Amino acid sequence: MPDAAPPGFTPSERTGPFIDLIGPLHALTDDRGIVLGLRADQRHTNARGFVHGAVIAALCDLTLGRNAAMRTDPPTPLVTTTLTTDFIGAAQAGAWLEATATVQRTGRRLAFAQAVITADGRTVAQASAVFAVTKQE
């Protein structure tokens, strides 16, 4: 089994029940923003042995949401309203999945962002999402 994460990534400090379920999730912040990564394993596969689309979608959703939320100070609380994912290629267990996001706008009511997911450096999906701003806690 390859190392859990490439150099520079550290275990994500922000966690939650679902991340605990599919993780560990790793994070890196650089000029691309918050980059999230996950080492795919057997838990993440579909009936054909490839990484399940829902795992790709999960990584998209988490990366898009975190980058859109952190666009403001303090962070804006968001909830996903739409997620569109184009599956470009397949990934197998053992692959390093990495997601980067570009945030178009985080406004008072909505946020918009796009993401690209790679598996061992090869693009396997692109996604866009719209988030609704939830009540400030």
Added chain:
Amino acid sequence: MPAAIADLMPILRQVLIDGTPLHRHLSLQIVDQDGQVAVRLPDAPSTKNHLGTQGAPALFAAGDCACATAVIAAFGIERVRTSRAVVGEAHTRFRRPAPGAVLARGSIVNARAAVATFDADGRIAMDVTAELSAEDGDAVGDMSLTWHLTRVDPTDA
């Protein structure tokens, strides 16, 4: 339970639960809901988001699994087993929070015509949809997947 669904349930569970590690990991269930096949996402803390409602990724998985039940129900397991199935695009709308268990039901518009096209051409690209609802029936979201099903030549290595 109608006979057709009773026959289908073991196959769906074998392929989509027993044979799909992620679905087992998320504890998805395939259930008979009023005579229709549905995928049940249980009310469990592990699939919830920071608001305490079902998270988008878990809802995605349930909807995706429901779409697969619709494809297997329409095409039959033998056609699916001898084909390459690829999902090209997924569009998911999350309409309202789902604090409890969720049911996902998949369907194919004009499934009979889709099967006829596949039988004639050996391939088809089709939209498969899923409705996501709370167990009380309130809609919580929907998704649409573009499935590409291509018959595989058994002589191909």
